[in-house]
Amino acid sequence: MHRSIITSILLGLAAGAVAALMLTLMHGLEALIWRGEAGPLRIAVTIMAGGVLIAMMRWRLPGANFDSQLQDGREGLPQPLSKAATLAGLGIVSVGFGGAIGPEAGILAVVTELSALISARIARDVAEARLIGQIGVAGALGGLYGSPPGGAGFANDAPDAPWPLLVLAAVAGLAGLLLAGAVLPEGPGLQLPLPPAPRFDLPYLLPALVAGLAGAVIGAAYVGGLLGFHRLLGAVSGDVRVQVLLGTALFAALAAAFPFLRFNGQHELAQLAEQGGTIDAGYLAGVGLMKAIVLGLCLAAHWLGGPIMPLAMAGAAAGAAVAVAIPGIDIGVATAAGVAACCTVGMNKPLVVLLVLAFMATTLALIPMTIGVLIGWLVAQILPDERLH
Structure with missing residues (x-):
């Protein structure tokens, strides 16, 4: 021992x-x-x-x-x-x-x-x-x-x-x-900046459920996009190099039109944490959806990486969109639930997702995250088990 x-x-x-x-x-x-x-x-x-x-x-x-x-x-x-x-x-x-x-x-x-x-x-x-x-x-x-x-x-x-x-x-x-x-310029690892969330009370339950459902929908879009792009590229060619180039060409075109689709989303999360309440709800929802789909495209095109940070960014955008669209919903509660639901659907590991997010998030919002994980787990039951991270 x-x-x-x-x-x-x-x-x-x-x-x-x-x-x-x-x-x-x-x-x-x-x-x-x-x-x-x-x-x-x-x-x-x-x-x-x-x-x-x-x-x-x-x-x-x-x-x-x-x-x-x-x-x-x-x-x-x-x-x-x-x-x-x-x-x-x-x-x-x-x-x-x-x-x-x-x-x-x-x-x-x-x-x-x-x-x-x-x-x-x-x-x-x-x-x-x-x-x-x-x-x-x-x-x-x-x-x-x-x-x-x-x-x-x-x-x-x-x-x-x-x-x-x-x-x-x-x-x-x-x-x-x-x-x-402490000695390397990069500093600490991944962090998940979220808007501050108040102490969770019963009136926040319904908003957390709604935001969690929005995040789960975005997570489902990622799963569908991942499997869809994987099958599409495989149908076009059995040569992995051709699949890489075709998928990359599509990603390059999308990123040229929408530069925010590049990178893992950590910088956009920081901006959302500061300004999310002032951004249009439709724009936030579109950003979350596109980020999730492009994540699926990159992975299907054999770019090598992990999904949790882009999924968190997409889920946070979905939760923030709910908070902006529906007056009275706290944005901290909504983003926490949206992040947890989106990551749970996308990764299909509810307990691990909760354990990671509870530590990685800069705001402690354990109850809305738990609600989001539960909603994400329920939605994941109706989706294919297959994940190709």
Whole structure:
């Protein structure tokens, strides 16, 4: 047991530091590429250039995505160094060239390889190798999301999972990310800025339900778009490189017309938290819907990333639209419920979503988030189980 505790602490610290380093590389490339004013032509050309790079790397790893990275990490399977390097490059390019995705998958690629290298040297059996892999995942995502229980939930949601060790690794991962962030320019990991929410009382129940339903509808649009684009691109060509280029061309055209569709949505969330009550409800609803659909398009086109931050941005826009459209609804309550419902429908992991959002959000709004998660879970029951993150 002492051996497992020490492994959880040290590997968790290392995974958090790796997450901070990868974030710095991703956002450093993003700042370099998008420096200065970006007009429609520049946006389209830049995104297509990113698509070409992704297509070149994807021929070796056509099926890798966030879910497969999670599974590889959980199993503790050894990976060729070339595969880890290619996945890391895919993640960095996908984020840096403006993809409407989060950074999780690229970070997991590096941490999974680190865990496999450690496992090859110290693991005594398959069970310990699997535990080391789960510790790496928990440390990376616990640090990235700022949520130790959420990171542990992503690492292994099986009933017999070694939860105390995974939570310990996730706490260490958060510490590693914060320590690395103190010296790296990127600083802390992902944050979810939301408008402040009042103490939740019974009169807020109905508004939270309405906003949660709006967020769930946006989440359902993401699921439909993801599966629809995936099938459409697959029907056009069985060559993954052609799928990348076709999907990227559509994404480039949309982003050129609507520049806010680029990136993971964290900056737009901050703006929404400050000005959401003054923005037109129809515009907010349109932003949320388009962001969700473009997230599905990017993932179907094999850009490598995670879904939670773009889904959160889309759900927050849907909740804010409800607050603006219906007088008397508190925007903090509405955005919290909308975010939780949208993420739950999109990721189909209600408990993990709640654990992540409760820590990642800058505003504590646990009751409206719980209501949103419940609504999202109910809506998810009528949608296909398939998710292709």
